[in-house]
Amino acid sequence: MSSEPPPGSGQQPPEDDRFRKPPPPAGGSGSPYGDQPPYGGQPPPPPGGGGGPYGGDPYGGGGYPSDPLAGMPPLADSGKRTIARILDMILVGVFVWLLTWGFGVTELDVDTDKVEYGKSLGQSAIAAVLYIAYDTVMTVRDGQTLGKRLFKMRVANLDNGATPSVQSSLIRASVLWIPFAFCCACIWTAICGGWSYFDRPYKQGLHDKAAKTVVVSTGS
Numbered sequence: 001m002s003s004e005p006p007p008g009s010g011q012q013p014p015e016d017d018r019f020r021k022p023p024p025p026a027g028g029s030g031s032p033y034g035d036q037p038p039y040g041g042q043p044p045p046p047p048g049g050g051g052g053p054y055g056g057d058p059y060g061g062g063g064y065p066s067d068p069l070a071g072m073p074p075l076a077d078s079g080k081r082t083i084a085r086i087l088d089m090i091l092v093g094v095f096v097w098l099l100t101w102g103f104g105v106t107e108l109d110v111d112t113d114k115v116e117y118g119k120s121l122g123q124s125a126i127a128a129v130l131y132i133a134y135d136t137v138m139t140v141r142d143g144q145t146l147g148k149r150l151f152k153m154r155v156a157n158l159d160n161g162a163t164p165s166v167q168s169s170l171i172r173a174s175v176l177w178i179p180f181a182f183c184c185a186c187i188w189t190a191i192c193g194g195w196s197y198f199d200r201p202y203k204q205g206l207h208d209k210a211a212k213t214v215v216v217s218t219g220s
Contacts, residue, residue, distance in 0.1 A: 084147030
């Protein structure tokens with residue numbers, strides 16, 4: 001499999017991206033990291049065996065050499081992802097509240113005669129912009145929001161392990177945060193992020209699937 005992202009996936013990852021998997025040596029069939037064995041120094045799983053929790057290899061691929069995640073760190077725990085996401089929501093939510101309060105844009109103003117939906121829409125727009133900007137900038141930087149950094153995990157391209165491009169990061173953030181801000185915050189967050197609890201083999205949320213990313217453990 002090529003180490004280059006597929007056409008149309010946005011800008012190319014920088015050549016000095018420390019997470020990007022180098023191409024395998026010419027004529028060789030070893031680990032994409034050269035002589036280092038994958039999976040944190042553990043020997044590769046036996047072909048066709050029960051090397052991982054989902055069968056075949058630790059990431060559930062049909063065969064170890066062809067698995068896009070071969071040589072990458074283990075997939076992040078879905079429970080830790082949820083806690084990290086909640087921390088990010090609280091962090092950005094404080095800024096949303098302060099900003100909307102400062103400009104007099106409240107979530108919902110009700111008097112005896114009418115409901116001010118315009119102000120609710122205004123706060124939703126501010127929330128969407130701030131959440132998307134935060135998630136996109138932090139992901140493009142090194143694949144880690146503050147919550148992910150605390151729990152030692154990062155976002156990576158599914159095909160090569162590199163830090164996602166601006167386009168991929170923006171798609172990922174938009175799928176997660178636009179419905180959250182404008183219509184169904186709790187329900188959409190539970191569906192979009194909770195998808196990783198049941199998805200096999202890559203534990204992707206719906207936003208990961210849209211951007212072709214995974215969340216992996218950094219281990220440090």
